[in-house]
Amino acid sequence: MRIFLVCFVAFISLINCQIPPFTEECVDNAYPPPESRKVPSYVVNLDLPAAQRWTHVVKNKGPEIKKLLDEFKSFISDIFNGSQAIVNFIDKEGPAFDETLPQPFADEMRGIANATGLKLGEIVFFNIFYEFFTVCTSIVAQDPKGTLYHARNLDFGLFLGWDIKNNTWAVTELLRPLVIIVDFQKGGQTVFKSVNFAGYIGILTAIKPKLFTLTMNERFNKDGGYIGLMEWILGERTGQWMGFLTRQVMESASGFLEAKVMLSNEEMLAPAYFILGGNKTSGLYQQGCVITRAREFVVDVWDMESANGWYILETNYDHWSAPLFLDDRRTPAHHCMGNMTQQGVSIKGLHNVLSSRPVLNKLTTYTALMQVDSGHLEVWLQYCPDPCIPW
Template sequence: MSGRRNSEMMKRLPMMVHSINKKSRGRKTSVFSEVVVCCTQTKMSRLAFCIFLTSTVTIVSTQYVPPYTEECRTGMYPPQGPTFKGAVTWYTVDLDLPPSKRWAALMSEKKDEIASMIKVIKDLADAFVPSGKLIEFVDSILPLIVDTLPYPFNEELKGIAAGSGVPLGEVTLFNLFYEVFTVCTSVVAEDSDGNLIHGRNLDFGLFMGWDMKNKSWMITEKLKPLVVNIDFRRSNHTVFKSTGFAGYVGMLTGMRPHSFSLTINERFSMDGGYIGIIEWLLHHRDAMWMGFLTRTVLENSTSYEEARSMLSQTKLLAPAYFILGGNQTGQGCLITRARTQSLKPLELNLKQGRWYLLQTNYDHWKEPLFLDNRRTPGMKCMNQTLQPNISFKTLYDVLSTKPVLNKLTTYTTLMEVSKGKLESFVRDCPNPCMPW
């Protein structure tokens, strides 16, 4: 498809989805035929677009609601009610131990949950490739990749496989997922006293097994029991804290107390994580896995400035957004990363009225995709909150407002660097709720 025709298609997409959804109200069986007609009439040459449109219309039609938004939530903190599934448990990882031993205690406790989640992934893979060849590839080829990964992550993955009883190839696959499937909302804000508050919703599992009966994502629901808070310690002192998933050695959400806080969001790009992974397999290994980079930054950087420099300059396997908060007024930035460079960095600027930065999964200088506009509702709620009122309480309210909270949301994390404070909560999004 030419660039011009592709642009015209994207302009027509909102009308197409609206028309299909309207026609199919009360007749779910007609959805697929309507999509086929749309794809045929537009002479589309990109199968991926038709797959995306089919998935979108199918899921939206099962919800029987338009893109669902609501008034900004209030009074949600302390967490309670149907959107709250429980506080996240704390564990300790001793960095003085050999890498293969660091995760043993956690794996002993979470091995059944990891096995359950891996089974769902295998079932989804078998649905796409019924011969079982895909899982055979995972179990035979992916273990060979582990030794090419940087130390200590390669040894930690081997330890996780040994401790959980899950084959090494499947543990590796679990870790690779986060390079390409993370969809999130992150906010860093400065209160009137100059303190930085950093929050995020971690959304994961897009297009990975939609449960028509329960109106939920299978992988998302299997990940929720794996959410853990981890205190990484060396010489019996905290180095950094994080919220993540048991079995994953990279970092998506973390804080180095009294220094900086960090979250990562996926950046959709044609030069995406798949390209970087393929290059790695072809022995082009001068780039960094983004989860390993954030872990390295949290473990080794001692200041906001050092962290910002590493996140801005390191070559990556996948494009990403890094949202960084510091411990002094004005220390907050959004780093938009291509694989080899930083693009249009954005920083807090109180003189210009920019007391917060809110990032989803679209470049800040572009409009978000109309099917996935969490930015506008999120900014509306932040603007209503006002800087003098920003706190854990009010930021949790923002992150609890649909569609910022959605069917993909696994957990919400709140961090305050100056106090070394990190709180995380497993979430749920009762119907009606957007699938993403």
Template sequence: MTSFTLLTGLFLCLSPFSLGLNEHYSQRFKHCEPTTYPPSHLVAEKYVLNLDLPPAERWTGLIERKKEHVVNLIQILKDNLDVFFNGRLFKFIDKYFPYLAKTLPEPYRDELAGIAKVANTSVGEITLYNLFYEIFTFCTSIIVEGENGHIYHGRNLDFGILMGWDIQNHTWLVTEALHPLVVEVDFQRGGNTVFKSVNFAGYIGVLTGMKPDAFSISLDERFQLNGGYIGILEWIFGKRDQKWAGFLLREIMEKVPNFETAVEKASNAPLLAPVYLIISGTKPGEGMVITRDRKKYDLWRLGQPSFQQISTWFLVETNYDHWKSPPFFDNRRTPAILCLNEQGQKRAGWEGIYRALSTKPVLNKVTTYTTLMDARNNSMVTYLRDCPDPCAPW
């Protein structure tokens, strides 16, 4: 056996070794991780999505290329989740989740159906695939303002914790299975770019995106008791006046013209799950962390100091409220802040952000990709990541 199931992974993550490793990196931080920029890591593939096509056909070319990897990921999810439900979970999903998919607004309903058809899998499984990213992502997002007022935005997306630990390679199975699915999607209408996003092939919402000459957005999960699971159950039982976060960001990307309007829309829309929405613009001071409850919000603007962060030229958000200390077992915030302060505002930019996002445990075993964005210059690049040992499991 080369891998553990979810339960064994949980034991691994909560073991004294794992807790001590994360604490070692976060509490005993000395310097930024030495890195070379630009890095030699693999850059994500690119795909042009034609919004003029019928929704069911938009993702066909991508899924034809990535079908094998989509099916592989779904099988890993089955192997690690079904053990807790005596093999019945995916039977339930295949039976009832197609009805859930039919309750989604267009164009998402037809897009999911089209993906399932090309991948030769069930609509229920593709719907579950999209649900996972809505409620189970760990992330770090950073906005910096250079001395010249230029705004830069970067993020790590971490996904796959507790989903099967490969004891030979010291990796999470789901995280490894996601790497070949990472793709930069150029959403076009009439041959012109409307916005760009970073997706896992088969996922149709937006977790990371940029609208040229307007703004960029990243989504970080927020963990609360009144969280996404409750919102999803409410949706299933007929309460559908709330937005799926990934779909909301896609709508903002497609329809909203500027930073301030994006902040307003992201703040006020009722949500299925609490999240952090990190939005950067193109002008000095245009940076915001929106801490979202399902209906309420808190705004933390670039230039405003916070609990741990005295410097006002950057914002760092992980998965915890900025006015509270992060938990000792998952403190990615402190190393990122210290690394940015070590470099200083003179070195603010993609290189500085990349270095902070490469400093352990900001970079960890569930980090799938790092994206750097500059909406003013219409620039976005995504690097596939791994974390060589010694490395925190999350």
């Protein structure tokens, strides 16, 4: 029923020529947001046994994770005409799938299940879902002095529970209370920092201080993650989970070039865009790039120097192709970057660009802002009151 309602709303909007309502706005006064939107921070001690690392992070988050999982399951049930077969399969077979995952990730998920009181199958499912529904805008930019910044909006929840009364996406609303900053440490020292949804152990947004920054955007492609997921369920497990690969990169890569190689060579379950920023803007080339990945191989590596010279920007479409006309966040984002100019590149400037509609939209859960040389990471919850797309 909800799938029908979402499609109906989209259809009516198209008839009324309300999509895309891309009245571009380039705001200059969105920073700083109210303190109430600041995201809390936690330390995850990598020296602890894997099953104990996340206990203090998730022990009070069980009810919120459960609400989100129930929404996921309801969505799946709707797709299959009310059938509970897939949901029952997840609950029953999830623990067995956990045993197929590499360490320490399997034990970390077991620990999260114990700490929250949720089923292990549900926690596995919770960690799978982000492979397929992450719609984002990522930017790497340098200021006139050569300082590199990396910023992103993480948008999540399209078609996942439209609330007609409040004009919001249910999953997007349920995700915001779960957004956290995680400081991964060894020996009491920061290895890297990331932005996570509590209970999710992979990496979508992260900074390795003084070395490199990384964000992941979903790539819509015919060899999409659903195929990889089905292969994994059926026992063909040659590909990496995207979130596990990015976690390994953040833990082990010694710099931009090693991270670039790791993100380019590993076979994955789902295609993706990896947006990578380094710490150098001189020499042979600037350390900023977008790695366009198919599941088995690299399709393209697009460097910042050839992209624009002072910034590179990726949404969810190949940079050499036009974006979907219903979802053109790219053109307004470029417009706002040009309006800001390189002189305006800063934490404040990039937050303003990412707070400009339709780059900011109803699916935006948070904006993350990173400065690699200082290791700075700040994260703000985002909201987009009407009028705002989608819908």
